[in-house]
Amino acid sequence: MERSRSRSRKKCFWHESETQLLIQVLQVMACDPSWKTDTGFRSNYMCEVHRRILVKRPKFSKIVSPHIESKVKWLKSKFHAINDMLKQSGCSWNDIDKKIACEREWYLSYCKNHKDAQGLWDFEFPYFNQLELVYGRDRATSLVAEGYGDAIHNLEVEQNLESRGENIGFNTNFGKMANDVANFMTDANMREKAASEKLKDVLDELVKLDIPSGDVLQAGEIFAENKDKMDIFMNLSKPLRTSYVLKLIDGMNIFSSACY
Secondary structure, three states: OHHHHHHHHHOOOOOHHHHHHHHHHHHHHHOOOOOEEOOEEOOOHHHHHHHHHHHHOOOOOOOHHHHHHHHHHHHHHHHHHHHHHHOOOOOEEEOOOOEEEOOHHHHHHHHHHOHHHOOOOOOOOOOHHHHHHHHOOOHHHHHHHHHHHHHHHHHHHHHHHHHOOOOOOHHHHHHHHHHHHHHHHHHHHHHHHHHHHHHHHHHHHHOOOOOOHHHHHHHHHHHHHOHHHHHHHHHOOHHHHHHHHHHHHHHHHHHHHHHO
16 A cells, blocks of 8 residues: 555646647757757756756756656657558547547457557547657658558468469469559658658748747748748748748647647
């Protein structure tokens, strides 16, 4: 009983505004080459996270260990667990309800070999898109994996037919299917590369605007999710770009306030 009470006293409640501030700081540091590395962040970055939070909120009472460390660990683990699921055929992201979208049977089967996915069924995770700027997420990979998986399945069907003696024209069909897979992967990779380069160009233009870094990150999230808005931004004259970005951010903030 005493041990149970001891554990309960260690629990730390995070207000939504504190979580959002933490994520915002992580986003800014993820764009800072002095802290971001190819494999994550530099050592002791949690102390810098804490310092930056205190600059924005001096009365912030939580400390690096265990509060910030445990919260970041939780956010990161949920993000990667969901991200890994989205790379599989049969699972997608519901951007309205902020949760995974898949069949219940598929989810239960997936959890048998992926323990970190347990508890994610019907689990709302509103920070997924925001954490993309911190930990990275490749929507195109999910699409490629799904298409590639379907193509491989078709190849296996062809092989099964051949093993039953139905090998008429198999070599031709196999070669065609293999070529289709190669073309699919090439086209998908080209689309992915083009989209990535376009977003990079937009981000390069955003940092040139006379707006706070937080607004740059918010605008980046908006453009990453809406390619039409990204096209509008790039076709505007430079004086109008700032007004357009601020208009989008104001609209997003009003929507977020209404949700809470």
